[in-house]
Amino acid sequence: METPDPPPFDVPRVLLFGHRGSGKSALIGALLQAGETQGETLRGEVVSSSVDLPRIREAAYSGKLESANTELSSFTIRLRPWRVGKQALMEPLTVVLDDCDGKAAEALMDHPAPITQRAPGSPLARAVVETDAIVLLVDASSTREELAEAFAEFDAFLTTVERAKTDSRAVGGFPIFLVLTQCDRLAQPGDTQKTWEARVKDRVDYAWKAFEEYLKDADPEDGRESPFLAFGSVELDVSAVAIRRPPLTEHPAPGDQPYQVAELFRDCFSGAKAHHDRVRRSDRRLWWTVRLALTGLTFLLLTLGTIGLFPPETTGPDLAAKIDDYERQERPAADRLADEHIERNKKALNRFAGDSAFARLSEDRRAFVTSRLKEIEDYQAYRTKLAGAIAPAAARSLPELAKVKESLRAELALPAEYSWGETSAAQLRDKWLSDCSALEAAQSAFVDKYRTFDRDGTVLMLKRSFDENWLKDIDALFATAEKPPFPLNAPIPNSPAVTQPRGEAITYRVPYEFDEAYKARRYWEQTRDQIIHLRDLADALGLISAPNRPEAVLVLPEPNGADSAALAATRWAALVRTYTRQTEGFPEWDAQHFPDPARGELVARLRKSFETGTKHVHKLFAVKDTAEGWTALGASLTEPKFREWGKLLHLLARLQDPNAPDPVAELAAFLHNLDKKVFELDLQGFELTVPLDLTFDRVDPNGQFTVTVTHANQATDVAKFTVGKGVMRGTTTVYQLLPDGPTKLTYRAGDSLRAELPIKAGARDLKLLWENGPTNTFQFDRLTREPRLTKTTPGTEPATGVRLTLNAGSVPKFPVLFPLK
Structure with missing residues (x-):
């Protein structure tokens, strides 16, 4: 990675800072990937850079990224605003991204003194002093002991940074991002999206707790920017990223899709720009303050001389008067609890409560101060709870959305003792309640649309004939259903937008991914594919009567x-x-x-x-x-x-x-192996059907039914069956032929098979003979054929209508391709 020319001076700077192997340089490659695939989330598109970002991205995703062995590498990156329709999501932005060598970072954490110097000689120490935001990176897959050790070093490092900012009279609200990188390594075989994200969240929660005491001092209100923070104070946020998602059960091959990278750079670029702008405004105010101070000093000397000649009486307001004046000028809850005022009010009220005269005040004045301090404490706790709650936009099914709505109505209900209805917290809660109803309606609209497509597709498959009109109906349905029923990037109706984090209007993409909408969409897609297969098979079989068919x-x-x-x-x-x-x-x-x-x-x-x-x-x-x-x-x-x-x-x-x-x-x-093959005839019983009109005279069985197999060596096997009493079935008589002794026979190719049953027709003694078939080599098929009937004269005649059915056991069957005549 080459070190470019010195970056522009008057632009925001962001410093990537961390131990060796923490994935700093890989994130720069992932920035370009996020800009191309998640531009709306990043709110911008990377249009130029002082380095070859495509080369860095290729090296990062191929695993061939090498350390530059340079203490500090600075990249100037220009972002073009992402647009949704005609609306730009941000202003054009140029930012300097500083990437430090891990070894140099570790050395600076061990010996941070250069940061506090007026003109640090180290490029990295100078970057820390001049940067507008610091991104602290640590490998998420580290053990908890390794994470605790890294956090302890970061804590000491941030203390030095805060002192340096205070000494230089830097403005408050300096943004610092603690980032757990390579969180794809936390995935385990068989993980679903939910289980992996829960494991990542657990690691993020641990990071918050590790910094808990420091964060209480540095970030009393969940990382919200405030112009009233003390000089040198910092804002700290914790997140987890990966340059690619891991293989999961739902997505076994996710590709090179970054995870939370776009969100990280969006927030740190925004925080850096805001801090940079505050520094510029502060510098201008400081210049005017110096000029006014010189003028005021002259006036003060004149005033002191006057006071020496004419000393005034002591008339300064007491504590009670200050509290009464504060109460008279107090603004409604929505104003006094606003982000830009709440800390100032909290400090003023704490000064009242900490005054030595506070205990001697009247009960109503003390109650006023105490109640207002408790309200601020309750409001900040409520905001923290709201910030940690699941927003409706994060739901992925109706049951999940129902839980979000229930939470908003129960544990996140506004306290009845306070008038918070117009506060920013109440506005966000009201917006989320509206989002719940809007999402329910939008996902229902998606489900109805895809069910309609599925129903229309099913109707097309129920046609008896396939013609040109049928093909036109298919094309029309496919054209209508090809695109989502609603623009996925368009806001859904009745989802308001408030100017707060997670206050954006929800787009149709959220209900589109709901489980219920997904299932309805999958049912339609299965029906669509089935229609395509039906059309293709009908074409292959020549069933479609239309021109220009295959x-x-x-x-x-x-x-x-x-x-x-x-x-x-x-x-x-x-x-x-x-x-x-x-x-x-x-x-x-x-x-x-x-x-x-x-x-x-x-x-x-x-x-x-x-x-x-x-x-x-x-x-x-x-x-x-x-x-x-x-x-x-x-x-x-x-x-x-x-x-x-x-x-x-x-x-x-x-x-x-x-x-x-x-x-x-x-x-x-x-x-195969026909000369050695033995066919088993398992003849456990037959049913014989004889038509009543087989002869002029009544026909009755007159002996046993026998099946004889004669082998090549002239040996014979015989199976005998007793004929049961006949039962009339319409115009036939049905007899059961029951085994009389062993009935299993073996047959080899070329053996002879004959079956016969003596019958009596009136006074005549005749026989039913099964001795003809399509092949002389496999004569067992004769049992399935119509027999012949002997005559009183020599010869036989067809026994039309006589049917022999094997109802127990088995006889070998010919393959379907056997050439029977």
């Missing part, structure tokens, strides 16, 4: 004349290229996410595309109905063309059912 890539042509081998890869590439907003695997297109009737239309199109895709895959199969032929087919499924079809068909299946498997992978697994 290619319907999920609508597949029939296999005849198409290049089935390349079709899946071509369509998948077009899908990924066209719909870039979707995540991998297109989970947002799950049809179950959309309401009916749109869901029904989507599922119908997806099912049709899946069936057409299955035809393309079957076209590519070359299989013989033997165990060897099926094994060869399974081995071929690793080819690229089948892998691409598996990916596309899996997508079409998953969009109908999220649990659907990859059909190509499923078939490959079914055919």
Whole structure:
């Protein structure tokens, strides 16, 4: 960091002072970051500097900032006022920012004598004497013992500074800021925003308590500026900052967003300018005072001579007369308790009470003085309590706001014994009460707006058809909801502004971040995203009847004349290229996410595309109905063309059912190691349905139902079932087939399977036979097929309407892509 040319003389100066490693130089880099990202809070924009601030910022945020090894580095910085609309938040300001070397600061604290010299030789000691505000920095992550040691050194240092200011007859109210830096280090894994800020506040409270006795003398009224402070007295404020926020549960990647840096520099620049202006006014008054004193001295000599010749009688007012005169001239509470008057009145009343004649006064005069002193004490205590209270602008939910309102009406209610209604404290409390009502109304308006957007979006998803008007309605809704319903930087109605700290009018940004408004906004955003996904999926399935729509890539042509081998890869590439907003695997297109009737239309199109895709895959199969032929087919499924079809068909299946498997992978697994695979048939019971009109004669079972598996070695396994009594169901008779002995069978590819049930039709003995199916290699599928009925003549005929249903146990199922004929 280079030391620039000597800074301008007649501008405010701010000194960053602290131990080594306290983060002084990093704050300068964070100043530029705050000016760019939090200009409204800083109230200004950094437009020029005597140093390369972007370079310093880059070094600070990259962790490569190095010490300049220079006792004092001075930067001249010019701020341009930030504007909200046409209103400027400040006047243009040029300020000199002095950054001291940590080692030099420690040496000066050990030996502070140069500060009290008339012309200090040390640049740092001279900067302390000439500065308009001092920022004392200490690492917030230090242990309490380390903080206590640093505070003790600062206390001794401030005592010397105060004495130096008193000796030089400096004006009162010299601003000093105690800053806990690097408070992001206080965050712990799993912290939320609230828990981390509570930990930071605890560290700040500790800092206040460590200085408590000193602050009572130096800052009797919570750091408020006052022109009636004694010569050399100081105003001290405590805050916590970080050049970046820590990762938290709500914001795991916060970026380089400074924390409280803008607020720190805003307040210290403002305090430095105010002190600088008071010094200039004091210097002018001092010059006129000297001239008037010389004139008065001449007059005094003449007066003394006259008094010597003509001595007057003693007629000076006594204490009672002074109190009566004070009471006659007393102003209303709002005036006498105002910041610019309260200390002067307190001192006058204390002089009355401390006078040796006070005890001999009448009771009413003593009561007046005592009551007024108690009122001042009570008012200052009330102001302290109000300053420590949570303002409505800090609430982030309706329950938090309700607590703030209850606090204002209860513990912060104005004491009935005093007439404080027009005081600045009462004005701030009244403003906060108004803010509570204004915030409730504003957040309710946000919630209503986003609920309206959500409701209108839901209506758009309930359409049965998708056309050009539907697209226009979507665009119109999105355009309306794209921006916040109200300008976030605009003051909300009925939020007054008072010229006090935390007295600014509240903007719409506060209720916009309320939990209730956030939830309503998130619901709308989820609905908005769902509409976008519905529109994209409808486009991909060719459901939108409007011009200039994307290619319907999920609508597949029939296999005849198409290049089935390349079709899946071509369509998948077009899908990924066209719909870039979707995540991998297109989970947002799950049809179950959309309401009916749109869901029904989507599922119908997806099912049709899946069936057409299955035809393309079957076209590519070359299989013989033997165990060897099926094994060869399974081995071929690793080819690229089948892998691409598996990916596309899996997508079409998953969009109908999220649990659907990859059909190509499923078939490959079914055919894997076919020569060693054993299929288990667990036949624990069936239900047989027989139509009443199966034959001209009544049909009745006439024996046991049997399932026979004949293995390659001609060994057989038989499962037998007893037929229960038939039950009429409409035009059918239903029989329960109950196990008669073991019913578990094993089946290997190529085994033979036959099932039969003897029946009697009138006087004829017939049979129902289950011995036909689409494949000779996997005959267990025959149990799911319609049986044949034997005739009295050779041959069989279809047993139309007869249905065999397994109601207990299990039979192997073919994969969805199995080429059944």
